[in-house]
Amino acid sequence: MSEIGAIEIAPGTHWVGALDPGLREFDIILRTANGTTYNSYCVRGSAGVAVIDTVKASHADEFFARLEQVARYDEITTIVLNHLEPDHTGALPELMRRAPEARLYISGKAQLMLKALVKHDDLTYTIVNTGDFVELGDRTLHFLNTPFLHWPDTQCTWLEQQGILFSGDVFGCHFCDSRLFNGQVGDFRFSFEYYYAHIMRPFREHVLDALELIDPLPLKLIAPAHGPVLRDAPKSYVQRYRQLAAPLLHVGADFKSLLVFYISSYGNTQRMAEAVRDGAETIDGVRVSLYDLQAGGDLPFVDLIEEADGLAFGSPTINGDAVKPVWDLLSSLAVIKVRDKLGAAFGSYGWSGEAVNMIEDRLRGLKLRVPVKGVRARLIPTESELAGCCELGRQLAQHLTGSNEPKIISMSELLTRESPHA
Amino acid sequence: MPKANVTFENIGITVTVPAGTRLIEISEKVGAGITYGCREGECGTCMMRIVSGMENMSERSVLEDKVLQENMAGRNNRLACQAQVLGGDIVVRPG
Numbered sequence A: 001m002s003e004i005g006a007i008e009i010a011p012g013t014h015w016v017g018a019l020d021p022g023l024r025e026f027d028i029i030l031r032t033a034n035g036t037t038y039n040s041y042c043v044r045g046s047a048g049v050a051v052i053d054t055v056k057a058s059h060a061d062e063f064f065a066r067l068e069q070v071a072r073y074d075e076i077t078t079i080v081l082n083h084l085e086p087d088h089t090g091a092l093p094e095l096m097r098r099a100p101e102a103r104l105y106i107s108g109k110a111q112l113m114l115k116a117l118v119k120h121d122d123l124t125y126t127i128v129n130t131g132d133f134v135e136l137g138d139r140t141l142h143f144l145n146t147p148f149l150h151w152p153d154t155q156c157t158w159l160e161q162q163g164i165l166f167s168g169d170v171f172g173c174h175f176c177d178s179r180l181f182n183g184q185v186g187d188f189r190f191s192f193e194y195y196y197a198h199i200m201r202p203f204r205e206h207v208l209d210a211l212e213l214i215d216p217l218p219l220k221l222i223a224p225a226h227g228p229v230l231r232d233a234p235k236s237y238v239q240r241y242r243q244l245a246a247p248l249l250h251v252g253a254d255f256k257s258l259l260v261f262y263i264s265s266y267g268n269t270q271r272m273a274e275a276v277r278d279g280a281e282t283i284d285g286v287r288v289s290l291y292d293l294q295a296g297g298d299l300p301f302v303d304l305i306e307e308a309d310g311l312a313f314g315s316p317t318i319n320g321d322a323v324k325p326v327w328d329l330l331s332s333l334a335v336i337k338v339r340d341k342l343g344a345a346f347g348s349y350g351w352s353g354e355a356v357n358m359i360e361d362r363l364r365g366l367k368l369r370v371p372v373k374g375v376r377a378r379l380i381p382t383e384s385e386l387a388g389c390c391e392l393g394r395q396l397a398q399h400l401t402g403s404n405e406p407k408i409i410s411m412s413e414l415l416t417r418e419s420p421h422a
Numbered sequence B: 001m002p003k004a005n006v007t008f009e010n011i012g013i014t015v016t017v018p019a020g021t022r023l024i025e026i027s028e029k030v031g032a033g034i035t036y037g038c039r040e041g042e043c044g045t046c047m048m049r050i051v052s053g054m055e056n057m058s059e060r061s062v063l064e065d066k067v068l069q070e071n072m073a074g075r076n077n078r079l080a081c082q083a084q085v086l087g088g089d090i091v092v093r094p095g
């Protein structure tokens, strides 16, 4: 264990977490240049002691040593789990063994994970929601249900008498500094933004919902599950989340945005893209933009896609596959929410035309709606194939504006349209 | 063979299918944005809402019932990978 002990963050409330300065990569997708912390907190009331979250299993010893400095196991009445991911619940089974009298408080959605984690038959716990609270005598913990930040199970816990929000991963970051408080640690602004961008960004609507619950609280301190404890100007972190979750630029919500991305070696797929655009533009209330993927990396495109309502991808088929720039873009979308957007594909091909179906499958895998069958053209698109593209654009635009005519098809028709040679 | 008409409300498409078809087989082909994970009735990812026509759906199996309960599903929710259509008209949507 590193030399620092439990750290008091308010009278009777301690940080009892663990430092992991050696960590460089978190959950494969996140990098950190100076490690992270797993923050656990211990709240002492006149009639009970609560532990809020635990730490990663590899750091359990450090956590228990700090916890023992501020509480005896038989005093612990309450264990709150704001989030069941293993970096916060690794030490839970052992804590439950050491403090068998403590009652667990979790969100409803956390049950599944809890059962997977603690395989007792006689596992008992209390499900809590916004409005529920637990009393520790002169201290009260209120629960805020804040799902999907960044798992379905996530919640925040509000310690009323001290104005402390135990926020879980929300407002956290991967930054390790034993000075702990935001006014004393090194410059972690980048880490805070980076964490938001990689963990919270896909859930921005849920972030805004959570802020509705958090905003009215008379916050004195935010105690997140990773990184510095936010004691100086805690509200400014809440404001920053609001800025980050808001749309990039408000241009009026009275139109739907359809983005048509294409890549073309002989201009054929490009002509198809233009036809898709022309078709979509015949429908009022839809703004169409055309982008050549040849022009660049995926970064600005990801931002554009985040704001768009519909996406159409045009790719030639080369060696039986869509081309790399298309896959590169389609594999960069995990950091934003694309679910329920409208998707479509089209493209020209030489011998076989698999790209369109492959892109459609990927779009469905990303949880987009793909209601309009894609268009393929062998080499140079004919007038009727271009008309098909135009119709594809028109139908997409109708779906976007909700002006699509109800359609009836048979299952056998659906099945044959999957075949690349249909 | 008896037929059923399954309408995906969020995209305005109705599909005529043979009785016995599982909802997931239709939804993944029609592109209605209903997602799935395990396809075996365990993960709950494919939960969807039956807007009308529940009487035209197969009964919940013990497994489906358990997973729906664990996911705090309402009376109108079903798992697309488990529920089969039996006939008549059914209207569904994601979620």
Ligand code: FES
Residues within 6 Å of the ligand: B035, B036, B037, B038, B039, B040, B041, B042, B043, B044, B045, B046, B047, B067, B079, B080, B081, B082
């Ligand atoms: S896909 Fe997992 S329960 Fe249906």
Ligand SMILES: [Fe+2]
Residues within 6 Å of the ligand: A083, A085, A150, A169
């Ligand atoms: Fe997490």
Ligand SMILES: [Fe+2]
Residues within 6 Å of the ligand: A085, A087, A088, A169, A225, A226
């Ligand atoms: Fe975490």
